[in-house]
Amino acid sequence: MEHIDARAEEIKKMILKMGAGNFSYRIPRSAENTQTESIIALLNMLAQEFEVAYNPFFGTSPFTTITRVKHYIFMLDQQYRILQTNFDADNDRVLEKQNFLNLLSPASQEVFQKLLKTPKKKGKTLNGQLELKAGKKLLMPLNCSVFPLRAFHPDSGLLVVLSRIQTLNPLLHGKQQEKQEYPVQQLKILKSSEDIHKFREIAVYLHKHLDRPLGSLKEIASAFNINEFKLKKGFKELHQTTVFKYHLQLRLSLAMQLVLDTSDQLASIAWKTGFKNYDHFAQAFKREFGVAPSHYRKQK
Amino acid sequence: MPRYHKNPYAEYRIEAGILFLYYKPQSCLSLQIAKKVVQDRLRFQMNTSYPVYCDVRELIDSTKEARDYLIREGSASTLAIAFHVNRGLTESMVRFYLKRRETHIETRLFYEMEPALEFLKTYRNPKHPRKN
Known part of the structure; x- marks a missing residue:
């Protein structure tokens, strides 16, 4: 059985990266069923969760969420040798003239070569997910777009754009300017973490009751031991919408999923998502998605 | 009603009122695979909910x-899940x-098949025809 010491370096490096607020790295995985492999799997999953969820204000609406998109560009020749790149996540290596495939994990090498064999449709980019070796022994998963340059010159190679999308969090250093550009909303009604926790419970309650219309605000407020005013204003503050609109959107999202993924009758979907009748459901669906559910199903 | 179905990622079987779902070997369960597995399961079930044995x-x-x-869609139309x-x-x-x-779907983990089936049997739909 593999001893944890054999992988200790990678695990420590990963924890240090996460401690510094960088959740972009992953430890290479294998199929071995050992305790060490379980710890590594859990650590990778934890980093994935943090990468998305690390936000000091739970439930802030998308317009206050600050994300940073970083593009790494690789110009490759026909043999996939790197001609030029702005990749700077690993400063110890000179990347020019190296083979691009050597930067990828074995699984990603296959993905990349498969991607290149995909017949290119007019106007479409080749997109995929690649894991780049970075930060010594660690991997960095990145979204990948490949542009064959042959259209411009027969001897040209490839332009590969790798993108990293990061949600900014207080552990990351610097970037004060970006915070000023996107001011975080000051919460006036929700003053404590208990308040935020309570509103999170309310959101969970809404998620669990998609098959029926909600009771009155007063009833919901009393179920959660808060007053009606706080429920109304606090919910708006967190979600930028009212309790009822939020609930309606959830029901319509579920309905859309059911329209797409099942062969259930539309009237049955209307009933399952808490609408009084099909007409009411169809109207709401069209208002939200711009198309009637019957047309939507036919389109897909 | 179909009793068996498979796709590149999973195999499905309904037996004695229990739905058996076996994930095939794959290096990484992606969103595309997860969607296909759930969508095929829902089609295979044909509007009936089952207790689900899920071999992962x-x-x-x-x-x-x-x-x-x-998390959002995985337990749709299930009565209980045994992993x-x-x-x-x-x-x-x-x-x-x-x-x-x-x-609210009761979910448990098992190292062996028999106790998993014992657990799921208590959730079988009484209206659904079954052999035992």
């Missing part, structure tokens, strides 16, 4: 997008996944 022992890794999708895991890797991964999943 061949899974090695998963993406966050796939887990998030399964068959191996001690160690898949057990850890499923436990982590379940920490974030809030559902």
Whole structure:
């Protein structure tokens, strides 16, 4: 059985990266069923969760969420040798003239070569997910777009754009300017973490009751031991919408999923998502998605 | 009613009022795979809910997008779920996944098949025809 010491370096490096607020790295995985492999799997999953969820204000609406998109560009020749790149996540290596495939994990090498064999449709980019070796022994998963340059010159190679999308969090250093550009909303009604926790419970309650219309605000407020005013204003503050609109959107999202993924009758979907009748459901669906559910199903 | 179905990622079988779902070996459960597995299951079930035996022992890794999708849609039309895991890797991964999943569907982990089926039998739909 593999001893944890054999992988200790990678695990420590990963924890240090996460401690510094960088959740972009992953430890290479294998199929071995050992305790060490379980710890590594859990650590990778934890980093994935943090990468998305690390936000000091739970439930802030998308317009206050600050994300940073970083593009790494690789110009490759026909043999996939790197001609030029702005990749700077690993400063110890000179990347020019190296083979691009050597930067990828074995699984990603296959993905990349498969991607290149995909017949290119007019106007479409080749997109995929690649894991780049970075930060010594660690991997960095990145979204990948490949542009064959042959259209411009027969001897040209490839332009590969790798993108990293990061949600900014207080552990990351610097970037004060970006915070000023996107001011975080000051919460006036929700003053404590208990308040935020309570509103999170309310959101969970809404998620669990998609098959029926909600009771009155007063009833919901009393179920959660808060007053009606706080429920109304606090919910708006967190979600930028009212309790009822939020609930309606959830029901319509579920309905859309059911329209797409099942062969259930539309009237049955209307009933399952808490609408009084099909007409009411169809109207709401069209208002939200711009198309009637019957047309939507036919389109897909 | 079809009794057996398979796609490149999973195999499905309905037997004695229980739906058996076996994940095939794959290096990473992606969102695309998770969607296909759930959508095929829903089609296979044909509007009937079942207790589900879910064998995940061949899974090695998963993406966050796939887990998030399964948290939302994975237990649709199920009456209870028994995950068959191996001690160690898949057990850890499923436990982590379940920490974030809030559902009223009764879910348990098992190392063996027999106790999993004993658990699921108590959730069988009494109206559904079955042999035993």
